[in-house]
Amino acid sequence: MxxxxxxxxxxxxxxxxxxxxxxxxxxxxxxxxxxxxxxxxxxxxxxxxxxxxxxxxxPLASAEAVKPAHDEAPAPLPAAAAAALHPDSPSRAEEFVKGLYQNMASLDARLKNIEAVFSKAKVNRDFTVTFLEDMVADFDALDKEKIKARIEYLVEDLKKG
Missing domain, CATH: 1.20.5 (Single alpha-helices involved in coiled-coils or other helix-helix interfaces)
Structure with missing residues (x-):
């Protein structure tokens, strides 16, 4: 070739x-x-x-206990330094960010629940359609008892969903 x-x-x-x-x-x-x-x-x-x-x-906790030797009034601290000295009290921005994260987490959980409900309903609907199509295709081969049993099974499945 x-x-x-x-x-x-x-x-x-x-x-x-x-x-x-x-x-x-x-x-x-x-x-x-x-x-x-x-x-x-x-x-x-x-x-x-x-x-x-x-x-x-x-050793930062022990450093706060040491006082300056001179008697002058200390200069006012900037907001960032004041926040660093008092880490126990969260700032408004930190609280806001924490609130945002909590709301996003709850929103994410709710969306997952909604998606699960929709996907379950879609699976049941698809299952029902294929089940009925198979039953119609084999209708001549099935006897009356099998058709009745399949319809009862389908009704029970629809009641669950």
């Missing part, structure tokens, strides 16, 4: 295969980049328990 290089470039299957190969190569590169980002990110994060233990060991 002779292979002509000119006909190779004219074949649309070649371009289809080249496109699929390029798409697969791009997806491979992006998936490797994403994997490396996830892998590198998780190496530097501390679990919450360790961070709390390290925070307790820091």
């Amino acid at each position: 002779k292979f002509n290089l000119c006909s190779f470039w004219l074949d649309p299957a070649f371009y289809l295969a080249a496109g699929v190969f390029a798409l697969a190569l791009i997806l491979l590169v992006f998936s490797i980049r994403k994997y490396l980002e996830i892998k590198n990110k998780s190496d530097f994060e501390e679990p919450a328990g360790e961070a709390a233990e390290v925070q307790d060991e820091l």
Whole structure:
């Protein structure tokens, strides 16, 4: 069999295969980049328990007890420094962000419930249609008792859904 290089470039299957190969190569590169980002990110994060233990060991609490030697009035602290000294009271922005996250979590849970209900109803409807189509196709081969049993099963399934 002779292979002509000119006909190779004219074949649309070649371009289809080249496109699929390029798409697969791009997806491979992006998936490797994403994997490396996830892998590198998780190496530097501390679990919450360790961070709390390290925070307790820091000497910042004892540094607050030391008073300055001079009697001058201290300069007013900026808002960021004041918030850093009192980490127990969350700022309004932190409370707002926490509220947003809680609302998004509840919204996500509600959407999942709605999607589950719709998908279940769709499955029952599809099942009912295919069940009835099969029954119509085999109608001549079925006897009266089998038809009655299938209809009863279908009615029970529809009552459940």
